[in-house]
Amino acid sequence: MRITAVIMAGGKGERFWPRSRTHLPKQFLSLTADRETMIQKTVGRLKGIAEPEDIFIVTNKMYADLVSEQLPFIPKENVLLEPCGRNTAPCIALAAAVIEKKYGEETIMLVLPSDHLIRYEEMYADTLRQAVAVAESGQRLVTIGITPAYPETGYGYIQFGRDSDLGMHGVYKVKRFVEKPDIDTAKEYLASRKYLWNSGMFVWKTGTILENMEKFMPEVYSTACNIAEHFGQEDFEAVLSEKYENMPSESVDFGIMEKADEIYTIPGSFGWDDVGNWLAVERINSTNDLGNYVEGDVITIGTEHSTICGGKRLIAAVGIENIIVVDTDDAILICAKDHTQDVKKVIENLKICNRAALL
């Protein structure tokens, strides 16, 4: 069965300000020493799983040039340009309808975020292959779960049954999807050993997801099919641009996964990181003896456990601890590690002050 991949790349990634901007969100940034961008890594990990001509990118119109610059080998028609963000359900419905039109309903679809990081790529590939096997075996929705390491309140969770009725090793039946919990609930989930983190990675056949879309999100389904009718034609972009706005903004988790049956999960143990904010940079790179991650022209004196991302200027860090410094041509962020969630307040302020050039 043909394996296609849909990379969801429409996110704004405000939490990596000042490196990420409206015109350059996180998925198009390099946050690792190897200088590859997040989306390049995401696509690179599919080597041996999906061919470049079978990789589809759904992103905002604004990022069309970034996609063609960073992923020049992806066919232009595979880049689906949203006129506006409508969360994951419309994005997935559109991609599924397009892929079904191109390859038929018996086509595997890997649905992947564009801005996560995977440490153990071989294990990741093995997990995807196993998910493909489950998806191929019937009208099944497969989601990749992540074994929780701590009671995170920023992710959705998946409750799983300990035994799968499929008889396949390492595959579990999903009992339910739950949204981001409060801290006490997250602690219960962790203690119960019956929950996984929802990584937002899904595997299914186009026919399976579209059937579920028709059932649970009929409006999204029909709009997606209407748009996909024009795929490969000259007016596709115009039709997409016109009709996509009418889609409701909804996540696939809420719109489909919380309602559908026959959902399976495969717990991934491949070193997943959602790279949620600047704190992640020291996790996904290596730190020195003093616990610092440093890039660019940086002098540190008596500085520990800090992340310093230099730009074109020298940064001299003297006596600081647990601080994140990010320099760019027009803005510098200096942020205490325990205040990374407040970077969005800087962005709010810039919006209020109409300082679009800095957003």
Add this chain to the structure above:
Amino acid sequence: MRITAVIMAGGKGERFWPRSRTHLPKQFLSLTADRETMIQKTVGRLKGIAEPEDIFIVTNKMYADLVSEQLPFIPKENVLLEPCGRNTAPCIALAAAVIEKKYGEETIMLVLPSDHLIRYEEMYADTLRQAVAVAESGQRLVTIGITPAYPETGYGYIQFGRDSDLGMHGVYKVKRFVEKPDIDTAKEYLASRKYLWNSGMFVWKTGTILENMEKFMPEVYSTACNIAEHFGQEDFEAVLSEKYENMPSESVDFGIMEKADEIYTIPGSFGWDDVGNWLAVERINSTNDLGNYVEGDVITIGTEHSTICGGKRLIAAVGIENIIVVDTDDAILICAKDHTQDVKKVIENLKICNRAALL
């Protein structure tokens, strides 16, 4: 009696890196919100005391242009250009010899550092006038002392006798000058109430200081007189440039004040600040409700007791406390307040790495 002033402006001021540089030391920087530079303030404070044509600047050759830019009203011949730094004794000897040549030995000389700050300028002027009166009344060396506020180990101290034999109110006889003490000694000095800080401001007649120079530093004296012979002549700069290097490097405190008799001190209570490092900036400016001093384009979120001096870029400070941030075109300093003494280590590193452009 004519009152002249000698502003000593040869210092390097490395502690204000990255704003201060080899080609732009602290005395030529503005560190206050009014945008006046330290040396402009120093000269400005002499209004009503010394006329511009009677103000002399001793500085390094390198800073000749800075002096003429910042103090265009000072006659060019009053700017004495050292080919190299030789501490305060040769600098003062030269200025004294030049002024004596121009105006005779019965001329008052105020000797003032160029990079200190005075909060109460009227009281300062009154103190100087009183010092002038003492200096005029005989062959007396007068120094302005500062009532210590805490056991500072970075200043020299002046031990004074409680009663002056002059019978002038507020004037005390100096028992001895002492160099920078260790912390225990500084605490003893403070507790004894018999010591003042040595501010490095002196008042005397040219004849008085030159007499003492001849007695205690005959070599410095004769070189200074030899150079001053040429003052007002075409070859003055060349002679100064050639002979000044032969001077020994010595402070007036060690070379004269610790040895001479007839020294008096007037305790100043005019809000003196030596503006010794970046910590001073919040003292000499006003801080906001959160204890921050901020200049330039700065957004603060959850930031307290910090000093943030912006340059051309936006600085976003999130969740930081007790941090000093200084941005310039080619370097940014981020320094914990309790590590300001380590800024010099940055400079050492830059020297070792031959990064002259940043020094």
